[in-house]
Amino acid sequence: MSSTETAVNPATDGHEDTARAADSRWPAWITSKSFQGAISFIAFIAIFVVFSVWLGSKFFNVPARYLDIHQSAPVLLLGLSVLVTLIAGQFDLSVASMATLTTFLAIGLKVNQNWPFALVIVVCMLIGVVGGLVNGFLVVRLRVNTFIATLGTGGVFLGLSSVYSKGAQLSPTTTSHQIPHWFSGAGSLGSFGEKVPAALAWLVLAGCAVALGVALARRRPPGVAERTWQALSATAVIVLAVVLVVVVDIGEVVEQISLTMGVLFVVALAMWVLLNYTTYGRYLHATGSNATAARLAGVKPDKETTKAFVLGGVLAAFAGIILAANQGSAAPEAATGFLLPAFAAAFLSTVILSTGRFTVWGTLIGGTFLVWVGQGLVVGGLAFTWTAVVNGVVLILAVALSTMFRRTN
Amino acid sequence: MSASRDIRITGLTKSFGRNRVLHGIDLEIRAGEFVGLMGPNGAGKSTLIKILDGVYKADSGEIAYGEQSVRSLADLTEVGFIHQDLGLVESLTIMENLRLGQDPLRMIGPILHHRREREAARRAIARVHLQRPVDTLVGDLSAGEKTLVAVARLLDRGARVLFVDEATSTLPPADSRQFIAALRRTVEEGATVIMVSHKLSEILDSTQRVVVLLDGRLASDVSAQGLQREQLVRMLVAHEAEGHDLRPIRRAPGEELLRLDAVRTERVGPIDLQLRSGEIVGLTGLPGSGLHDVAFLANGSTRPHSGEVVKAPGVRTALVPPHRESQGGFDLLSVRQNLTVSALSRWRHRSRLLRLGEELREVEGMVASLSITPSDCELEYGTLSGGNKQKVVFGRVLFRRPRVYVLCEPTRGVDVGTRAEIYRLINELRDQDAAVLVVTSDSEDLFAVCDRISVVDAGSLGEFVPIDSASAEELEAFI
Numbered sequence: 001m002s003s004t005e006t007a008v009n010p011a012t013d014g015h016e017d018t019a020r021a022a023d024s025r026w027p028a029w030i031t032s033k034s035f036q037g038a039i040s041f042i043a044f045i046a047i048f049v050v051f052s053v054w055l056g057s058k059f060f061n062v063p064a065r066y067l068d069i070h071q072s073a074p075v076l077l078l079g080l081s082v083l084v085t086l087i088a089g090q091f092d093l094s095v096a097s098m099a100t101l102t103t104f105l106a107i108g109l110k111v112n113q114n115w116p117f118a119l120v121i122v123v124c125m126l127i128g129v130v131g132g133l134v135n136g137f138l139v140v141r142l143r144v145n146t147f148i149a150t151l152g153t154g155g156v157f158l159g160l161s162s163v164y165s166k167g168a169q170l171s172p173t174t175t176s177h178q179i180p181h182w183f184s185g186a187g188s189l190g191s192f193g194e195k196v197p198a199a200l201a202w203l204v205l206a207g208c209a210v211a212l213g214v215a216l217a218r219r220r221p222p223g224v225a226e227r228t229w230q231a232l233s234a235t236a237v238i239v240l241a242v243v244l245v246v247v248v249d250i251g252e253v254v255e256q257i258s259l260t261m262g263v264l265f266v267v268a269l270a271m272w273v274l275l276n277y278t279t280y281g282r283y284l285h286a287t288g289s290n291a292t293a294a295r296l297a298g299v300k301p302d303k304e305t306t307k308a309f310v311l312g313g314v315l316a317a318f319a320g321i322i323l324a325a326n327q328g329s330a331a332p333e334a335a336t337g338f339l340l341p342a343f344a345a346a347f348l349s350t351v352i353l354s355t356g357r358f359t360v361w362g363t364l365i366g367g368t369f370l371v372w373v374g375q376g377l378v379v380g381g382l383a384f385t386w387t388a389v390v391n392g393v394v395l396i397l398a399v400a401l402s403t404m405f406r407r408t409n
Numbered sequence: 410m411s412a413s414r415d416i417r418i419t420g421l422t423k424s425f426g427r428n429r430v431l432h433g434i435d436l437e438i439r440a441g442e443f444v445g446l447m448g449p450n451g452a453g454k455s456t457l458i459k460i461l462d463g464v465y466k467a468d469s470g471e472i473a474y475g476e477q478s479v480r481s482l483a484d485l486t487e488v489g490f491i492h493q494d495l496g497l498v499e500s501l502t503i504m505e506n507l508r509l510g511q512d513p514l515r516m517i518g519p520i521l522h523h524r525r526e527r528e529a530a531r532r533a534i535a536r537v538h539l540q541r542p543v544d545t546l547v548g549d550l551s552a553g554e555k556t557l558v559a560v561a562r563l564l565d566r567g568a569r570v571l572f573v574d575e576a577t578s579t580l581p582p583a584d585s586r587q588f589i590a591a592l593r594r595t596v597e598e599g600a601t602v603i604m605v606s607h608k609l610s611e612i613l614d615s616t617q618r619v620v621v622l623l624d625g626r627l628a629s630d631v632s633a634q635g636l637q638r639e640q641l642v643r644m645l646v647a648h649e650a651e652g653h654d655l656r657p658i659r660r661a662p663g664e665e666l667l668r669l670d671a672v673r674t675e676r677v678g679p680i681d682l683q684l685r686s687g688e689i690v691g692l693t694g695l696p697g698s699g700l701h702d703v704a705f706l707a708n709g710s711t712r713p714h715s716g717e718v719v720k721a722p723g724v725r726t727a728l729v730p731p732h733r734e735s736q737g738g739f740d741l742l743s744v745r746q747n748l749t750v751s752a753l754s755r756w757r758h759r760s761r762l763l764r765l766g767e768e769l770r771e772v773e774g775m776v777a778s779l780s781i782t783p784s785d786c787e788l789e790y791g792t793l794s795g796g797n798k799q800k801v802v803f804g805r806v807l808f809r810r811p812r813v814y815v816l817c818e819p820t821r822g823v824d825v826g827t828r829a830e831i832y833r834l835i836n837e838l839r840d841q842d843a844a845v846l847v848v849t850s851d852s853e854d855l856f857a858v859c860d861r862i863s864v865v866d867a868g869s870l871g872e873f874v875p876i877d878s879a880s881a882e883e884l885e886a887f888i
Contacts, residue, residue: 277762279753286750289739296710296730297805298751356741 040351040401044369051376059379062252068371070192070258074099074323075338076367077264079345080271080360081315086346087275087358088308089288090139090146094154095316095342098131099335101161102320107170107179107330114177121321128317129310131157136306162332171329183325189259190325196262201254204265213237260322264364267318272360284308340388341370344395351401370394413475414440414487414569414601421470423456425792430456431625433470438603440569443596445612445633446605447645448622449796449824454605457622458574462490488570489563493578495555497562499548504530506547507562533565534558537591553584560591564600571595573604577611578822581695581850589615607824609638621645645825662688662860666724666844667813669706672716677702677868679716684813684844689835691847691859691876699868701731701817704848708815724813727751727806731817731848733795737802740791744781745772747790747801752808775804780830796823803831814838814845820854832857855879 052060059065069076078095085092102124109120131153138149172178184190195201216233220226244250275281286294287301294301323335348366349359373394374387421434430453438444448454459465461472463481472479474488482488497506507530508514514529516522530543539557541550547558556576563571573592577585585608592602593615606612612619613636621629621644629644663686671679677699684690684707694700705711706718708728720726730736738747749756749768756768772786779800781793790801799822806814819835820828835858838845847854855862856876863873 273762277765279757279761279763282746282750282753282763285742285746286739289741290735292736293730293738294750296705296708296728296736298727298809 038353040348040398041353041365044352044365047369047373047376051372051380055376055379059376062248062256065372065375066256066258066261067192068375069264069368070260071326072341072367072371073260073264074319074326074335075341075371076345076364077267077315077319077322078335078338078342079363079367080268081312081319082342083346083349083358083360083363084271084275084284084308084312084315087284087288088305089291090305090308091150092135092309092312092316093147093150093339094131094135094157095312095319096335096337096339097154097157097161098128098313098316099320099323099338100330100333101157101164102127102317103324103327103334104161104165104170104330106321106324107172107328108164110179111170111172111176117180117183124317124321125314128313128315130313131317132310132313133306135313136309139309140302140306158333158336165330165332167332169329169331179328184328188325189263190322190328192258192260194259195255196257196259198255201257201262205254209237209241212240260326263322267315268360268364275360280304280307337388340395341367341391344370344391344398347395348398351398366398415475416482416570416601417471417473418461419471419473421457421460421472422468423453423460423465424468429625431460431467434622434625434627436620436627436630438601440601441596441599442601442618443593443616444601444603445616445619446603446622447607447612447619447641448628449645449826452622452824453625454622455574455794456625458490458572458605461572482570482572486567488572489566489568490572490574491556491559491563491576492574493576495559495576497547497555497558500546502544502546503534503541503550503558504543506558507533507543507565509562511566529565533561536564536595537561538587538594551584552580553587556580556584556588557591560588560595564595569599570601571603573602573606575605575607575822577606577608585611607822609641609825613638613641619644642825662686663842664721666721667707667726668719669703670717670719672706672713672718674702674706674711674714677706677865678713680706680870682707682846682870684846686812686842686844687839688861689839689845689847689859690873691849691855691862692865692870693849693852693855693862694865695850698865700848700850700865702868703865703870704728704731704815704817704846707813707846721812725809725811726813726815727809727811729802729806729814729816729819731821733798733802733821738790738798738805740789742790743787744776744790744793744801745769745786748772748775748786748804749808751805752810755808771808775808779804796827799823799831800827803834807834812843814843815848816845817848818851819847819849820851828853 078099081095082092105124105127106120109115109123110117115123135150135153138144138153139146142149179185182188187194213233216236217230220229224232244253275284283294283299283304284307286297286299287304291301294304319338320335324330327334345363345367346358348369349362350356352362352365352369353359354362370391374390377386377390378384416436416438418434418436421431422429423431434453434457446454446457456465460467461482463483466480472481474482474485479485483490498509501509504527508526514522514525527543534541534543534557537557537560539554539561541554547555550558559576560571571592577588580588589604589611592604596602604612604616613633616633619629619631619633619636619641620627621641623645631644665683665685667684669680669682671681673679680703682690682703692700692703702711705728706713708726709718710728739750745768749772753763756764756771758764769786773784775781776784776786781797781800781804790798793801799819803819806816814835816835819831823831832854835845835847839858845858847859849855856879859876861873861875862879864871
C-alpha cells in the first residue's frame, strides 16, 4: 500500500505549482471554494450597504431593522421547519397551514374555551407532532408523493383552522377570557419592547465572536500557512468588531434584541447542534443524500424521515404560537403567505456560506436578507404589495445560483 | 468531411481547481485501430474521454479529427461514445431507441413509416449479431444485449470511431466476450475503437495497441501484439513490484457467527448458508441469478419471506453494496461523514453529542491507511474517482467493526494496485476472526481470498467446494 502511495503522491504534489500557474489569470483566493461559498453573503452585505447609503437612517437604523427580524420570527421558524425536511430530501408544504392552525388554537383555546394557558401551548405542540406523524406516515408508509401528501395535509390543517374560527378573525374582547400578560401585548414575550437582558446578550455575543474565530481557524484553505491564517482570521474578527462598534452603535445592537429574537436564536442554536453534533443529524443528511445507500449502511431512512416530519411539524406549530404572541390575535390564513419566504430562506442557505447544503445559520441569514431587501425597497418607495414578487424572484435566484455552483464544482 | 479519420490530440491539459488531472496528453489514433486505454483509478482516463465527448473543456491543447481542428469530438456524426451508463431508454423498444435522435422516417406529413423504421432497426442490430425482435423492450434485454444495442445505435447513426468507456466493467464474462466480439467485427469493417477497461484479458485478447495513463500522463504506448500480462501489470502499477499473488495462510474456521436457514424471498431460496469466524466464503453467479439478494439477506437488509437468519449473540454485520454509484455513498456529504455513518455511536458522548475531534482523528488514520486520495477528508465524496469511492465504502465497513462482513463486488472497477490492497485487507479480516462473505462476479476475487466457494444459479445455492479444488476455467465457463 505504501508503494502505491509513493507512486501517486509525489507526482500530484510536484505538479501542484504548475497547476496553480495555469490558473494564474485569477488569484487563488477567487477560485477557492470558500470564496465562492461566500459570494452570496458578500452580495448580501453589499446590498445592505447600498440601501444604507441610498436611504440613510431611514433604512440604516438598528431598531427598525430589528423590528423586521422580530416580526418575521414566525417566517424564520418556518424556514427552520422546512429546512429539516429538505435535508431529509423531502418537502413539507403543510407547515404554513400548521402554523395558522396553532395560531388560532393558541388564541382561541384560551379566549373561547378558557383552558389553562400551559395546556394550550402543550396541545398546540402536540398538534404539531400529530401533523408531522401524519405527513410521515403518508410519505414513508403509504409512499404518497411528498408534494401531494403535504399539500393535502396543508389543506386539511388550514381547513381545520377556519372550521374552528368559522372563518372569522379571533381576538380577545373586553368580555372574553384574556390571554396571559406574559405571552402577548405590551411588555410580553411577543412585544418588541421587551428585550433580552443586556448581560446575557453581551455574553452570547462574546461566545459568537469566539465561535466565529474558531470556525475561521478551522477553515484554513490548503496552501495558506497556519500562522498567516490565524492572523488573518483574528484580523477579520477584530475588523468586524470595529465595524460594529464604530459604524453601528454596538450597545444598541446588543441591547435592542427582543425576547422573540432571543427565542428564535435559542431554537436555531438547538437545531444547529442537533443537525451537526448528533447521530440523528448525520443520519438525516445521509438519508437526504442517498436513501438506498443509507439503508445499506445501517441507517433507517424511513424512521429518520418520519422524525424529520415530526420535528418540522413541531417547529411549525411553535412558529404559530410565536405568531400568536406577536399579534395577540389570529386572522384567517394568518401564516399562509409565509410558505414562500420560508422556502426561500431555506434555499438561500444553500448559497450563503455554503456551497449546496442546507444550513441553519444560512436559513436565518437568508430569511433576514429577504425581509431586509423587501423592506429596503418599501422604504425606498416601492409599494409593499411588491414584497411577494421580490420574495419569489429572490427564491428563484437563490436556487439558480446554487445549481450553478453545483455544476461548476 | 476530410477523407482521413485519424484523431490527433496534442498537449491536452485539464485541472479541477488546484488538482491537475491531465498533464499534456499527446496521442494519435489512426483510422481502423483497436486501442485499449488503461490506467489506475484517478489516472485521468475518464477525464480524457469526457473532454473528447465535450462534457469538460480542456484548459489547453488541441484535438484534431482528420484535417479539421475541433473543440470536442461530440458533434461529429462519425464519432460515437459508449459510457457505462449506455443512455438507452429502458421503457422503449429496441427500434424506438435506435430511432431516437435521428431524422424520422415519415410516410406522409407527421405520420411515421413504421415498416421502414423496423427494417432499418433490423439491419442495424444484425450488424452486431443481436438476434432479437426489434419490438423487444430494452428493459427486457440482458446487460450484454443492451451494450450491443448501444453499439448498433452508434453504427446506425454513421459512427466510424467508437469510444467505449468501461462499458464492460459490470458485464458478466460471457456478455463481455459477445460485446467485444461485436467491437472487433466493426474494426474489421474499418471502424476505429478506443476502449477503456480495467480487465487485462480483454485488452490483451482483442486490442492492437495499448495506451497506459499514469497520473495524467501518457506512460506507455505499445503494440498489444505479443504483450505479456505481467508486462502490462508492471506498466499499470509503475513502481509497484509485487502483484496480488499473496497466498494467504488458511486455517480451520472457528465458531458459527451467522446462519441462513432455508431462507426464501420472492426471487431466491431456499438458501442454507453458514458463516464461521476466520473463514472467507465466496459466492458467484450471473447477474439476475439472485446473487446479490443473498448478500442483502445475510446482512439483514432484506427480510426473508420464510426461513430464518440466525445470528450468534452480539454479532454485527456490515455490507459493501454491489453498486457503488447508486448504493455506495452520499455524494453531497464529506468523505468523513461517508466513512463514519455506520459507526457513529462510537463517538457519541454521554450527552448524546458527537465528539467530532476524536472522529476526525480516527478518520484521518483510516484515510491514510487506505491511501484514499486526495487525503482531505472534508472533500465531497461525489468528487472522488471510482476506486477511491470503493475505498471509502470499504473504510466505512471497517469502522463498524462487525464480526460478519458481506462484501459485494469488492474490486469492481478498481485498478490493479487497489485490488491488491483490498485483497490484503480482506485476508486481514480472516486473521481478526471475522466471518467474511464475498459476493462477486469476478472469479479473481474468489481465488485471491476465499476458502470455499459456491455458485448461485436461478435463486438457489449450489454445493460448496474448497477453493483449491476449483478451477478458473470451470468457473469462467459457468459465469
